Amino acid sequence: MADILDLTVLEAHNAKMAGEFSSQEHADAWFEAASSDELNAYLWQNDRGAEAAAIEVEQDWNAPIAVKDIFCTEGVPTTAASRILEGYRPPYTATAVRQLIEAGLPILGKTNMDEFAMGSSNENSAYGPVLNPWDRERVPGGSSGGSAAVVAGGLAPWAIGTDTGGSIRQPAAFCGIVGLKPTYGAISRYGMIAFASSLDQCGPLTRTVSDAALLLAMLQGRDPLDSTSVGIEGGVSLPDREDLSGLRFGVPAELARDAVDAGVREVFEATLRKIEELGGEITEVSLPNAEHGISAYYVIAPAEASSNLARYDGVRYGMRDGGDGDLIEMYETTRSEGFGAEVKRRIMLGTYALSSGYYDAYYGQAQKVRTRIAQDFSGAFADVDFVVTPTAPSVAFKLGEKTADPLAMYLNDFFTVPMSLAGIPAISIPAGLAEPEGGGPQMPVGFQIAAPAFAEQRLLDAAYALEQGIGFDARPGDANG
């Protein structure tokens, strides 16, 4: 069965159509693979195994899928990797997950993540960190670290995650896979546990750009249960572009100045040359406000989080502690025992930014910066088709390396946050390997491509052509052999 696991979802589909194996055999192989998780990547696994995987109809693309534990799934433990939701089994299913189930995709399990999606390393999970399959001493990125690790580590053919400031793209880059953050509004957020509602967006983590397109096609759409969802007009189809002729790629002058590790820069420069080889044109664009992205993001996201997380109060669901005292005491004890350090930090930051006397100086100002950043991108897209950057300034860092310094951790989101603030789609594709600063085995480097709102098809087409041109085929375990 080992060869089944080597196939992408699209390849497996073609093999099934050619009669090489059945959907049942395909699903069984993946359920067996998932059960040998040594990365702490799954928080819950579908132990009904073969029964759950039973597929009666040979439906298209019905490969089993791993789901980030932030999506409510009826009757299945859903914790957002927080103690405060330990044992919670939601009475309803998120629209995104429901669409996958209706398309015939068996759910392999729920993946580990940073608590309430707050983090860039997966070290903020109440259930322990996920290990990077390329080097188990390193983080898989976050917050969708479990979803990235299962795809890279051969524990799932594909997965979904959520991206608020880079939480799909950065772990995809750290794990050497493809991660797509769609336009805000492309996919329903109904049933997705809210972190920062004006930024949160669901998206695919896959081995290839084609698989990302297949998954996006299933996920996108307007949902009456999420009034901010609009879907992607015209839908999404498999990318088939072979070159990049006639396309202009903008490299932000400002972003290039900032500290990027030498190895990452080398892979980035080589990818720019590959774009030119494929007929694309590289030009410089200006995003003068992007450097303020982190500041604006770390006001807006915590402010919205502090409001969204007010609901965890020990009354309607989740844990309760301190029920012997009065009501306020119960709230405080429950929240103090239930939330981890990073979640408390962000609730504090957000509550402070929204508190009387500070609102205009922080939240109001950050929302204006957000406008400026969106305008920067609009201006850039008048001249170019895409904006490209490294996905992260470094390769995956070591476990514990940044936990003592929250600001250093936040700065890791430097390249991904501006697109989130502007609401535009961006994809990270693996572009090569680089040695980490400080030495160690070579680790994957991600290349980020951003496009105007709802231009997912053009984005996928270009990413596909570039993916074929790069021909990245390293897998964990064989990179340094």
Place this chain on the structure above:
Amino acid sequence: MIEREQVLHVAKLARLRLSEDEVETMVGELSGILEHVDRIGNLDLEGVEPTSHVVALENVLRADDAPWQSLPREVALASAPEPSEGAFRVPSPQAE
């Protein structure tokens, strides 16, 4: 940058009870983060419209009928720490 008293005040607003160690850590960490964030405080953004939502949307209205069923009461109560007589039971709001 941010004083101990402010940390305690914000914690109270957020319904968090912080240990002495957590207060100490929070003062240092929040100050560091706010120092970085304060860079946007100096930008001249007079007249710039704030963005609260990135996608241009018209408000969505529907007919005034219930298009879907709400959860049955027992299902909504099933996850509660202390359901009682068809409601969510909580400790008394009045301090003893």
